[in-house]
Amino acid sequence: MVLSLVIITTSGRPVIFKQRRVGKKGKVFNIYKFRTMRIGAEKDRSKFLPLNQANGPVFKIANDPRFTKFGKDLARSGLDELPQLVNVLRGEMSLVGPRPLPVPEVQKMKGSDRIREQVKPGMTSTWVIKGSHKLKFNEWMRLDRQYVKSANILTDFEVIGRTLFLVLKYIRG
Numbered sequence: 001m002v003l004s005l006v007i008i009t010t011s012g013r014p015v016i017f018k019q020r021r022v023g024k025k026g027k028v029f030n031i032y033k034f035r036t037m038r039i040g041a042e043k044d045r046s047k048f049l050p051l052n053q054a055n056g057p058v059f060k061i062a063n064d065p066r067f068t069k070f071g072k073d074l075a076r077s078g079l080d081e082l083p084q085l086v087n088v089l090r091g092e093m094s095l096v097g098p099r100p101l102p103v104p105e106v107q108k109m110k111g112s113d114r115i116r117e118q119v120k121p122g123m124t125s126t127w128v129i130k131g132s133h134k135l136k137f138n139e140w141m142r143l144d145r146q147y148v149k150s151a152n153i154l155t156d157f158e159v160i161g162r163t164l165f166l167v168l169k170y171i172r173g
Helices: 001-009 045-051 071-077 084-089 103-107 111-118 137-150 153-170
Strands: 016-022 028-034 094-096 123-126
Touching: 016 103, 028 084, 071 153, 084 123, 094 153, 111 137, 123 153
Parallel strands: 094 123
Antiparallel strands: 016 028
């Protein structure tokens, strides 16, 4: 509730951003997040392609100029992902698993990287706790393949615990 009020007062409505993502067995679903970028940011993506810092078919900019005043910190804290609990309750996602990618990015992926579609995508993943945007795309996909092949409840608890530690560490500053 407080988070929603902060977003509304700093960047207006809508508070929730939804985007088409690819999940288990290639099923497309709408992912929900607190909006961290200005309205129309998705349409302006092509303008910012030269700033893309990720290799591979993904698009990531550390200091994306499309972030709202509060959005950059919200995204870095990971709290923008909280609305994905709705996706978990709907059965589209789990708490831990490969992070779901937007449809256009998945369409550019190689077949071997699509192993990630054998499990439900997660709100958090080994990619998140191992460095996320600092990792190269091939390392990200290696972590996802490793998770798919050897996931178990202990791994999930470890990933959740380390994610909570990272969020609390960021919040405390």
